[in-house]
Amino acid sequence: MSIDPEDPRPPFQQVAASLRAAILTRKLEPGNQLPSGAELAKAYGVARMTIQQAIRLLRDEGLVVSQQGRGVFVRERTSRPVGLRPHIERAFSAKNVTIDFAGFGGETLHGALQEPLDKVREGRLSPESVRIRILVPDLSAPMGLPVRADTLSDDPEVRKRMRRIMLRYTQGIEDVVHELENLGLVQSATVKTRVYSVAPMFKLYIINSQEAFFGYYPVKENTVPIGKEKVEIFDLMGRDATLFHHAADEDSESMGSQYIAQSQMWFDSIWENVSREREE
Structure with missing residues (x-):
């Protein structure tokens, strides 16, 4: 989990792409909690602001949901039945x-x-x-x-x-x-x-x-x-x-x-x- 300096995309887009791939390939399952912002920043070697921008992008795409005081979770897609x-x-x-x-x-x-x-x-x-x-x-x-x-x-x-x-x-x-x-x-x-x-x-x-x-x-x-x-x-x-x-x-x-x-x-x-x- 690192940023490619040769990649023309901004770092936050690279982070978002990496997390998006993990979600779509179900390495991160619906309902899973993402690591904290600090943990992701350390893992990707970027600033916390970069992680926040990446999470915002994924949230806009409907892939994750932020719950105040709890963290960020992979969204349970409304097109899929889920357990209560x-x-x-x-x-x-x-x-x-x-x-x-x-x-x-x-x-x-x-x-x-x-x-x-x-x-x-x-x-x-x-x-x-x-x-x-x-x-x-x-x-x-x-x-x-x-x-x-x-x-x-x-x-x-x-x-x-x-x-x-x-x-x-x-x-x-x-x-x-x-x-x-x-x-x-x-x-x-x-x-x-x-x-x-x-x-x-x-x-x-x-x-x-x-x-x-x-x-x-x-x-x-x-x-x-x-x-x-x-x-x-x-x-x-x-x-x-x-x-x-x-x-x-x-x-x-x-x-x-x-x-x-x-x-x-x-x-x-x-x-x-x-x-x-x-x-x-």
Whole structure:
């Protein structure tokens, strides 16, 4: 990693070309953190300003994202599906953890939280506060989905079953997060769940107001047990939703930053205006 004095390009373009090649050949994988500016300056034998110019060029190309206080990361391309779990875990390295979820039941979030919460219990992660908001449909009233496959009509028994599943995961999240505060492992731990009268067609996670994951629910035929009967329904299949990643960076006008801002605005508008507390 050195600058070629015979190369007519300015040093910052040479550095950018070297890092670009490492990213495109996947020597630096999506989500990987780049070495610090000081480390790169030493490796390439250039000034810190040269590294900053190179990073700015790569950021403009959408190859990297700068996260304040954390460093520079290879961008998780929005054209590629990505996993939620490692990002949830990384979020818990922050001083104050915030997660906003909008979707159908919270099963994926429940699973993704288990490992970082275990690490908090073990003392390997130590946030000061954790705040989670969960926005799910009001399954006490008729909805457009899920519906019976034979008549495309609402079935109260199907909704009751779905509501039991939703309560299992949302209450599970509440219990394990509140336990952190009860054990004195964090100063503050809150989980709030609210419902609204819309069948969600997508799931959205907003993490530390810096990252968002978005995916559409495919509607598929599914067989569910209702009492002693098996009923065919059209269901929202959360496990089949492909999540895409977006991240804010230091440029408030970038696509990633605007996506995060608009996602947060949408979530807050539903939460504050048309949702209500979930009934037990």
